[in-house]
Amino acid sequence: MLNVQLRSRLIGGCAAALCAAMASTAAAQGAAKAPAAAPAAIVGSAEAGAKKNSMCIGCHGIPDYKTAFPTVYRVPKIAGQNEKYLIAALNAYKTGERNHPTMRGISAGLSDQDIADLAVYYANKK
């Protein structure tokens, strides 16, 4: 009963512009609180990954493909690989822990979200 009264008072009491302002303030507060509640919660999306892999398929999309740079090099198959392994591998190129020039260049342009998306995409690809 109290709730209903309170709600109708709030709705009745705020003009359209004020309501919008109240709603956006609430949304902003919610957004600001979210990262604290779930730190580093980057969730990959296979759908998003499918849109980001155009720069990978040139090499990884061709079975048994070999690059000629820096030397003739076999391109590893990444489709169906473990998701965490793919994330770790891409981060290792990004930080320089792994030192293949092509993959270093490519991973340098990937955000954590890109890496997560691509990893789920490839992990679920056959």
Ligand code: HEC
């Ligand atoms: C120009 C060719 C080329 C392109 C383009 C390319 N890669 Fe690679 N990738 C390679 C080669 C060659 C290796 C092996 C390097 C090594 O031995 O460290 C590799 C290695 C990897 C590995 C590690 C695989 C393993 O088994 O450890 C991952 C993961 C990977 N690439 C993901 C990607 C993603 C994601 C993209 C697109 C954003 C991409 N690559 C684009 C050539 C390419």
